[in-house]
Amino acid sequence: MSIGVPKHERAGGRARAPRLLADVGGTNARFTLEFEPGQWRHIKVYPCADYAGLAEVIQAYLRDAADVLDGTRVTHAAVAIATPIDGDEVAMTNHNWRFSIEQTRTTLSLDTLLVVNDFAALAMAVPRLDEHQRVPVGGGSARPGSVIGVLGPGTGLGVSGLVPAGERWIPLDSEGGHANFSPADARELAVLQYAWQTHEHVSFERLVSGPGIALVYQALAAQHQRRAEPLETADIVKRGLAGQCDLCMEAVECFCGMLGTFAGNVAITLGARGGVYIGGGVVPHLGDYFARSPFRARFEAKGRFTDYLAQVPTFVIADPYPAFLGVSAILADHLRGGTPGGALVERVQHMQSKLSPAERRVADLMINHPRTLIGDPVGEIARKANVSQPTVIRFCRSLGCQGLTDFKLKLAGELIGSLPVGQSRVRLGDAASDFGSKVLDNTMSAILQMREHLNFDALEQAIDRLHRAHRIEFYGLGNSGIVAQDAHYKFFRFGIPTIAYHDPYLQAASAALLRQGDVVVMVSNSGKSEELLRLADQVLRAGASVIALTTRGTPLAKKASVALETDHLEMRDSHLSMISRILHLLMIDILAVGVAIRKASPVLDSAGQGEDEHGGALPNAARDAADAVLEWLSHGAASGEAVQQGAIGAS
16 A cells, blocks of 8 residues: 655645544544545544553444544444554554454445554654644754654654655654663663663663653662652652652653654654654653753754754744644545555656657556556566666656666665564564565665665776776675675677686686786675685785675685675674575676676767767667666566667667
8 A cells, every 4th residue: 555645745635535544552442434635533532451451442443432523334444553563463562452354344334444653643644734733842954855854752652754755745664762771871771771671671661651751750769768659650740840849850850861862862763854853752841941951952962963963953843643644644645536656646647648659558467456567677677568678767767766676776775665664573473475575575675775875986996997897707605695696697699708616616716817907806705705805805905806695794705806885774783695596696687787887888979979970869769779678687678689779789
């Protein structure tokens, strides 16, 4: 499903039937009926502890809303819930509810039931907040079109963010509140040590949350050798702000400082130059004190990044039901026109009259079977649409995409709706749909991280060396040998003498024959193999170049002439090579495409940057041949004969 929303609000028509919106936390479940876009009626709050599950509390709400509904049946519903959503089975983190989304939908006789993470929904509400629904805390100015961070303490500590994607926003699914708590001073260290007495793992959520305030209060009492009264969080906050208890006030102050530290961590982790928004049920109860609390000072206290964070604004979300805004947007986008794919599909629908008959066939395939275009190579897409491969590429570029790969990423972002942050761990008992999705999500996350952190200057240097090389050799051991063989398969078609070795003895024998102008590409996840390190020294002494595909900061990366670092956040110090192999294969594809473009550039230059000697456009046949070569390198779809001819012509 697509859960992107437009950055600019669109006028919506009247809903045909009321829609049920829900915000379910660890303590309370809140409901409303949306009869028209943005207009809610019958807001009710139910204690979660009073009901056996989600279906039961929704049934209770619908019974209570019978007079408002007046016989109208609710057919569409969206629920924001305080737990990770990873497949059909949902188990709440801070409550004992477990349920199947599909079974709940059937029980409630709904046509649509969307269940999303509560902070992903809160993030989707942020673009719809007006000036009266947010309160600035401290300075800074939001940079338009930048990432936005969202977090908030309640029963737990939720975290999300918004990534701009053209005219839409994509929310991030995150469980960042469970990151290890890190103290910023001696007092917080004492709080952590106290918490360790009863909790093996102390996360930020353990302390920076509603229940966390009570734990902080108890820890401070122990530190000061005072008796802690049996106070609930609400009583601690009330007595502290009223000046009735200095220990309660210190607990509130400590809480605000720790929240500031965590918010600063979120800001620099996401690069949230668009601002950080604070939601949740705790901060609104702190009133005016929060603005003068240690929060903002601690938010900015990041050493060398203090000036950076001083420019990032922070806001408290003042709307009492912000999650309703988010789930309303998610549900509306899902139901809008009954068409998956969001903005990209809408753009195609509006421009169909301007497309050629062949391009319209590609457009029809995209509208009716959008997921086909994500998974299929260009040749299969062309076959299904009954068009040529260059037509598919021209269609993608007509949408403002750089090519088929860029088009697929944008379409996938709209269909999937959220980008995974970090790894989803496969657990025993996962169904195929669950562990399959987790493996794919982990790989997608790694690819997106590589795109974000790829050193393009180093990439240009590597492509230049490969383009000018007299000879190219690819070295890899174990799993990396497979990558070396794949690289050989791609690069030998450029007319450059190329070979791949995965045996260390053959690598050493061949390296002894290298000379200046030759290039060796070494592939290694660990970058610590003694054999490869000795070979790197040997190759460099011969005057040849070493391009390393490895992890950041490894011995091989430091020795190499050019290092292309392909690690991602979850891969460091890991012995699993599945994701690293995929990243290395992708890097080989990038290098091959770069060399193909360099090889083809003399042809383009001789034609006057895309024009023939008469000032006309470069013949379509030449463009089509170049497109076929590049698409084969990326997707393996062109015929072998066509590629061979295209590669020779490019050489």
